[in-house]
Amino acid sequence: MKVLSVLGGRPLYGQVQIHGAKNAVLPILAATVATKETCVIRGCPDIRDVDTALEILRYLGCGVDADGGVIAVNAAGLRRTEIPAGLMEKMRSSVLFLGALLAAEGEAVIYPPGGCVLGARPIDLHISGLRQLGASLLAQGDRLQFQAAKLAGGDVVLPYPSVGATENLLLAATAADDSVRIVGAAREPEISDLAGFLNACGADIRGAGTSVVTVYPAALHGADYRVMPDRMEAATYLSAVACAGGELTLRQMRPCHLQAVTERYEAAGCSIRSYDDALCIRAGGLHAVAPVITGPYPAFPTDAQATLMAALLKADGTTVMEETVFENRYRHVPQLRKLGADIELAGKIARIRGVRSLHGAAMEATDLRGGAAMLTAALGAEGESTLSHIYHMERGYDHMTQNLCRLGAKLELHGTDER
Ligand code: UD1
Numbered sequence: 001m002k003v004l005s006v007l008g009g010r011p012l013y014g015q016v017q018i019h020g021a022k023n024a025v026l027p028i029l030a031a032t033v034a035t036k037e038t039c040v041i042r043g044c045p046d047i048r049d050v051d052t053a054l055e056i057l058r059y060l061g062c063g064v065d066a067d068g069g070v071i072a073v074n075a076a077g078l079r080r081t082e083i084p085a086g087l088m089e090k091m092r093s094s095v096l097f098l099g100a101l102l103a104a105e106g107e108a109v110i111y112p113p114g115g116c117v118l119g120a121r122p123i124d125l126h127i128s129g130l131r132q133l134g135a136s137l138l139a140q141g142d143r144l145q146f147q148a149a150k151l152a153g154g155d156v157v158l159p160y161p162s163v164g165a166t167e168n169l170l171l172a173a174t175a176a177d178d179s180v181r182i183v184g185a186a187r188e189p190e191i192s193d194l195a196g197f198l199n200a201c202g203a204d205i206r207g208a209g210t211s212v213v214t215v216y217p218a219a220l221h222g223a224d225y226r227v228m229p230d231r232m233e234a235a236t237y238l239s240a241v242a243c244a245g246g247e248l249t250l251r252q253m254r255p256c257h258l259q260a261v262t263e264r265y266e267a268a269g270c271s272i273r274s275y276d277d278a279l280c281i282r283a284g285g286l287h288a289v290a291p292v293i294t295g296p297y298p299a300f301p302t303d304a305q306a307t308l309m310a311a312l313l314k315a316d317g318t319t320v321m322e323e324t325v326f327e328n329r330y331r332h333v334p335q336l337r338k339l340g341a342d343i344e345l346a347g348k349i350a351r352i353r354g355v356r357s358l359h360g361a362a363m364e365a366t367d368l369r370g371g372a373a374m375l376t377a378a379l380g381a382e383g384e385s386t387l388s389h390i391y392h393m394e395r396g397y398d399h400m401t402q403n404l405c406r407l408g409a410k411l412e413l414h415g416t417d418e419r
Contacts, residue, residue: 003388004401007410008360008381011246011283014407018234018253019045019398020069020227024193026093027167028227029053031194032073033062034103034174035201037222041071044227045398048391052090056083056097074222075104082109085142089114091395095123095164099171102135102148106175109145117328117367125158125165132156133172133180153178153217161186161211161296167194173215174203182213188297189257193228200225231257232303233397236372238265238281239307240404243314243380247282248407255279260300264289264308268315288317288354294325306332306373313341313377315354322348332370335363339381360385365392372397379409 020043032039044050057064061079065072081101088094092115101108127137133156135148153176156169166186173180187209195208200223204216234253241248242265255262255274266272269284294302302325312319323329330350333343338361342353360383365371371393378385401411
């Protein structure tokens with residue numbers, strides 16, 4: 001079994017370059033099948049979910065050339081429109097090939113997508129939105145076969161601003177006969193990045209980043225595009241320095257995307273200076289903050305809930321959190337309690353009572369961000385902790401352990417992959 005050992009109590013100092021965003025590069029890689037010309041995507045992170053996206057692209061028949069952080073995709077040879085269950089279940093974003101394949105070929109066969117187990121995570125909003133665009137669904141058990149001889153224009157209304165459903169609709173809408181208005185769209189920066197990529201491919205998408213996005217008909221061609229920086233990777237380094245102490249500069253990032261998160265770290269006692277594309281954080285004596293309620297952008301992101309919780313475990317006072325996005329997103333809590341954390345759970349509410357100190361313990365990563373929270377909490381605990389099931393973190397963090405070691409953390413990897 002692969003295990004990460006963490007010797008806590010060592011402050012972090014130095015600089016980190018933030019990588020391209022996982023949640024932006026995955027929809028963009030799916031989008032490359034919507035044109036038959038070569039797309040070059042720069043700044044791609046070296047993470048398992050990107051490997052899975054490339055595996056899917058190759059399976060479908062696309063030419064893929066990955067060199068460092070630069071990935072070139074050419075979908076001229078696309079010969080399949082069905083993604084096997086084994087590939088679909090490797091990550092959540094496999095579902096985004098649905099909208100892209102419908103745009104490219106007018107048909108797609110998918111199976112339930114995988115990803116972190118944060119709740120039921122249905123895809124009903126994706127399906128009802130695509131139906132509003134004129135796609136039909138023939139379902140046999142888990143095999144979901146979609147067809148759309150033609151995709152129609154008009155309004156598509158999303159009753160909840162689902163990130164994935166908005167992305168699937170944007171992708172499919174690029175092939176519609178007439179303009180499509182997505183009403184109730186998610187406003188996450190990664191939606192704007194997908195629209196930015198599609199526009200670089202010749203699409204005419206306006207309003208991305210607001211709740212009404214309009215896609216006008218246009219032919220797509222190849223493009224050369226750089227993915228936006230990963231705001232959740234940046235949020236994880238904020239947690240690491242808040243837990244461990246020290247001072248970090250995060251480079252190649254956009255602090256404006258992270259305002260709801262940095263505000264909380266500042267309120268907790270960290271000192272933060274933001275620039276256009278960098279951020280400096282110095283850890284302070286931490287205290288509890290006003291209730292943190294997760295929600296769709298620009299509210300506090302659910303993906304930063306676990307890592308902020310880790311940072312508040314030793315804060316002076318009690319912080320209340322309310323998780324409104326996913327119904328099962330406190331799976332890290334029992335693991336954090338092993339370090340001596342005092343967290344009370346009642347449905348959507350978590351009450352974090354700060355303790356004087358945490359001690360090392362053996363923890364199991366439960367999901368991507370939960371695992372990251374365990375790692376950052378362990379950096380602030382006395383003695384040695386171990387973390388298993390770290391494949392969850394390898395799905396979404398590029399060289400996190402190496403970076404933390406460079407900054408002064410004492411981490412060691414033992415054993416081999418358990419999957
Ligand atoms: C994306 C992000 C994930 C982030 C989440 C919320 C990617 C690859 N993942 O996930 O990191 O935590 O946004 O910011 O970008 N829902 C339905 N029906 C649907 C779709 C969603 O009920 O058809 C529900 C979900 O179960 C969840 C909520 O809506 O409770 C939010 O989901 P959604 O915004 O779709 O998140 P994802 O796109 O899965």
